[in-house]
Amino acid sequence: MKLSAKKITLVGVLTAVSLTIYMVEAQFPTAPIGGIKLGLANVVTLAAMLFADRLCAGIMLLLRIILASAFYGTLVSFAFSVTGGLFAYLAMCLLINRLDKKQIWAVSVTGGIFHNIGQISVACFITGQGVAAALLPYLIISGIATGLFTGLLAQRLWFSPLQKFKIN
Numbered sequence: 001m002k003l004s005a006k007k008i009t010l011v012g013v014l015t016a017v018s019l020t021i022y023m024v025e026a027q028f029p030t031a032p033i034g035g036i037k038l039g040l041a042n043v044v045t046l047a048a049m050l051f052a053d054r055l056c057a058g059i060m061l062l063l064r065i066i067l068a069s070a071f072y073g074t075l076v077s078f079a080f081s082v083t084g085g086l087f088a089y090l091a092m093c094l095l096i097n098r099l100d101k102k103q104i105w106a107v108s109v110t111g112g113i114f115h116n117i118g119q120i121s122v123a124c125f126i127t128g129q130g131v132a133a134a135l136l137p138y139l140i141i142s143g144i145a146t147g148l149f150t151g152l153l154a155q156r157l158w159f160s161p162l163q164k165f166k167i168n
């Protein structure tokens with residue numbers, strides 16, 4: 001599997017955009033329950049899936065998680081990010097080509113829910129107790145809300161003049 005220079009460049013640019021969005025969003029206060037945040041960097045992940053392919057999106061996501069953890073995080077925050085990101089990425093990969101492009105928001109909502117399931121899995125593993133699972137209903141509600149918001153943004157990008165930059 002060989003990536004073209006166009007795709008490598010796109011991954012680099014999207015990683016930089018995604019990391020910048022992540023760093024700006026990290027400056028905002030988090031919600032009291034489990035650090036709920038909008039997850040605006042997911043717009044870039046969805047855009048990478050739409051404008052390039054799932055492989056480019058996965059590489060970009062992994063690079064962003066590694067760089068964000070190196071700049072802002074700890075080993076524990078890396079574990080939360082990589083697990084939540086992997087769960088969300090896999091769920092979105094399964095849906096992105098199966099749903100109509102007018103349902104990109106649904107792909108994002110599913111990703112938001114699975115991101116929270118991944119993070120709760122890490123919390124239960126780290127603590128050795130299932131107590132963190134009690135937060136799952138609240139996190140699923142937040143995953144639906146934030147996934148809907150970021151999904152609608154990504155869907156708007158797809159149905160914009162930017163669509164002409166899609167890499168086949």
